[in-house]
Amino acid sequence: MAQPEATGDSRRRANWQARREAIIDTSARVFARQGYHATGITELCTANDLGKGALYHYIGSKEELLAAIHDRVMDEVMAGADRVARAGGTPSRQLAMLGDELLDVIHRYPDHVWVFLHEFPALTGERAEQFRQRRRQYEERVEAVLQAGVDSGEFRPVEPRLTTLAWLGMHNYTYLWLKAGGPLTARDVAKPFAEIFMHGIAGEPGRV
Amino acid sequence: MAQPEATGDSRRRANWQARREAIIDTSARVFARQGYHATGITELCTANDLGKGALYHYIGSKEELLAAIHDRVMDEVMAGADRVARAGGTPSRQLAMLGDELLDVIHRYPDHVWVFLHEFPALTGERAEQFRQRRRQYEERVEAVLQAGVDSGEFRPVEPRLTTLAWLGMHNYTYLWLKAGGPLTARDVAKPFAEIFMHGIAGEPGRV
C-alpha cells in the first residue's frame, strides 16, 4: 500500500492518512459517475485539486486507489456482519439485521458500492484474489444464517447457496437506485425486503 | 448503424448481417472477460480473425458494437415479456413466467448479459437514452404485473416499484454465476426463486 516513508513524526503520518482517505472518497464519486477505465488520472487530479505527482504521492497507483475503495466497502460490510454475529438472536432476526446493515452501507457509501459492484474485474493479481476472498467470506456468513434457520425449522428446507444468492441479489442490486440524500432511508427498503424474504422462506406454520 | 452499401443485392446484405452477428457474439465474450474499456480494437480483431479495416466494415464503431450487444439482450428480454403477455394468466402465473423467461436469457446469453449489466454506463448520447428507455419499459411490465396482483388481492399490498426492484435484483444478479454449460439450468433457478418471491408477497390466505 502506498504510504509515506516510515520515519518522520506521527503528525505528518496522520495528515497523510487523512488526505488519502479524502482522495479515496472523492475518487469513488468520480469513478461511480464515469467508470473506472473511463476516468483518467488527470480527471482525478482535477477532482482532488492536486497535481499528478502529489496525487501519486497518496495513491501509489490507479489500481491501488481502486482497491482502497473496495476495502472501504468491505471493511464496513464485514463490520456490520460482525455486529450482527455479536448481537445473536434467531436466524430470521439475524438475517433481518444483516439486511439492515448491508443496505445501510449501500445507502451511506453509494459511490464506493457502485465502484465495488461494477469495477471489481479491474482488480488484478493479488488484489483481485484478496478481494474475492473477503467477498466470499461475507457470503458465507449469510449462508450460515440461512442454514441455521433451515436446521432449526424456522425456514423451509431451501437450498442455502441458491437462497443466499437470491438474498444477495435482492439487496446488492439496490446500489442502482438507493442513495443517501434520496427519498428513501436504508430502513425504508430493508423492512419490506425482509418481509418479502422472510415470508418467502418461512417454515410452514405449526411445523417448528 | 453500420451497413453495407445500399446498392448491393440482398444476398450480399444477408452475408454481411450474418457476419456481423457472429462478430457481436464473439466480441461479447471478450468484453465479458476483460471489460469493455480494457479491450482494445486489436484484441477484437484477433478474436474475430479480421483486420482492423474489415472489422470496422462490420461494426461501425466500438460503441456501436457495444450497443448491438445491449440490443441483442433487450430484444430477447422484451420478446420474452411479450410471450408472457400473450400467454395471459393470473398475476402470479405471469410473474413466474417472467422469471422463467428472464433467467433463460441470462442463461443463454451470459456474456451479453454481463456486458449489458456492467458496461451500460459506457453508452453515450442517443444510444444511452434509447437503452434506458427500453430497460425502463421492461421494468414497467414487471411492475404492472405486481400492481395487478395487489389490486386483485392475490399479492399483499406491497409497494410496487420497490417490489419490482427486489424482484429484478434477485433475478438479474444471477448474471454473476448462472451460465449455460454450468451445473444449473435456468429452470433450476427460476423455480425456487419464484417460490421464494410468491410466498414472500402472497396475499393473506382467505383474503382474496
Add this chain to the structure above:
Amino acid sequence: MAQPEATGDSRRRANWQARREAIIDTSARVFARQGYHATGITELCTANDLGKGALYHYIGSKEELLAAIHDRVMDEVMAGADRVARAGGTPSRQLAMLGDELLDVIHRYPDHVWVFLHEFPALTGERAEQFRQRRRQYEERVEAVLQAGVDSGEFRPVEPRLTTLAWLGMHNYTYLWLKAGGPLTARDVAKPFAEIFMHGIAGEPGRV
C-alpha cells in the same frame, strides 16, 4: 520481435522490414549522440519523421529497438569472425584479420557500435542474456586464436584470457574516435595496431 501480422503479401512485409532497418539506423545515430536514456520517443519520432503510433508499429518498444541496434553490430562482427575462420592461416595471420574485420565494423557502424558499447546495460531480461552470450562467443573466437598461437609457439606463452581482453580493449576502444568520414580508414588503424600486438606477443625469435 516486432513484426507485421503474419498474413498479407510479402511485398508489404518487405517494405515493413526495409522501413524498420532505416529506423534502426537513424535511431542509432540519435542514441549515439544523446544517449539511450536521454533520448525520448518523441525525439525518435522527429528523427524518423513518424508519429508515435507509426514508430511503435515498427519498433515494438524502445528496448526492442535498442536490442536491434545491438544485433546489427553483433551480426556484422560475427560475420567477420566467420570469414576469418573460413580463410584459415596462421594464428598471427588470423589475429590480424580479426583486427581488420573488427575495426571495419567499428568504422562502418560508428553509431551502432557506440550504442553497443555504452548502452548494453540498458538491455534487460532475456535480451540482456542473449546479447551477453553472443558477445562472449566472439571473445572466445579471439581467445582460441591466441591459444593456438601459444600452442604453436608462434606467440609467447601469454595468459590467453588476459591477452584477449588486452586485444579487445585496444580495438574496441577505438569506437570513441574512429568514424567513417574521418581522416583514418579502418586499415590505417588496424595495421599499426596489429604490429604493436604481434610484436608484443611474438614468440622469441628462433624458438619456433
Add this chain to the structure above:
Amino acid sequence: MAQPEATGDSRRRANWQARREAIIDTSARVFARQGYHATGITELCTANDLGKGALYHYIGSKEELLAAIHDRVMDEVMAGADRVARAGGTPSRQLAMLGDELLDVIHRYPDHVWVFLHEFPALTGERAEQFRQRRRQYEERVEAVLQAGVDSGEFRPVEPRLTTLAWLGMHNYTYLWLKAGGPLTARDVAKPFAEIFMHGIAGEPGRV
C-alpha cells in the same frame, strides 16, 4: 558547487565535506549498477539513507553529483601521473609506471571509473568542457612519454597519437572486469600489459 553556508565554523564544514564524500562514493556504486539516467533521486535517497531535502543539501544537483564522481577519478588519475613525472626514468619505465597507476585507480574505484567511462556524455555545459580538458591533459601526458621514447630511439617510430589511443584502450577497457575484491590485483594485470606493449613498440635491438 554545493557547500554549506559560509558563516559556519570549520568543524561544521568538515562534517559536511565528509558526508558529501560518502554520498559520492555510495552513489557511484548505484550509478555503476543501474546507470545514471536509470537511477532516480529517490533511489539515491534510499541508498544514502537520507531524505530528498537532505540529499540536495549535499549534492546540489544530480549532475553535480555526477561531476563529483568524475572529479574523484580524474583527481586520482592525475595524481598518479604526477607521481610518475616526479619519479622520472626512461620512457619505457615511465610508461610502465603510468600503467601501474592507471590500473590501480581502476582497481580501487571500479564504480567511479565505470561511471566515468559510461556516463560522461551526461555532463553538460561547462562541466562537460572542464572534464574533457582534464581527460585530454592526461592523454597528453601519455602521448608525451611515447614521443620521448620515439625520440630517444627506445621505441620504434610509431605514430604517437594512435599509439596513445591503443595504450589507453588496452588499459581503460579493463574497467569492464577488473575490480577490487576480484581474483586479480592491479599489478597482476599491469605487468603482462606492459610486457605486451613494451615489446610491441620496442625499438629494434641494437639501434638505440
Add this chain to the structure above:
DNA sequence: AATGAATGAGGCTTCATTCAT
C-alpha cells in the same frame, strides 16, 4: 471485402527539483 500503415490524442506513471515546516 479486406489489409495494415498512419495518426495524434491521451493512457498511467516517474522525473528532478523546490520549499514550507
Add this chain to the structure above:
DNA sequence: TATGAATGAAGCCTCATTCAT
C-alpha cells in the same frame, strides 16, 4: 540539518479510428 509534500514536464506506450491500396 532534515523532512516529505508538491510541482508539472516528460517518460514510454496504447488508443480508436481513418484511408490508400
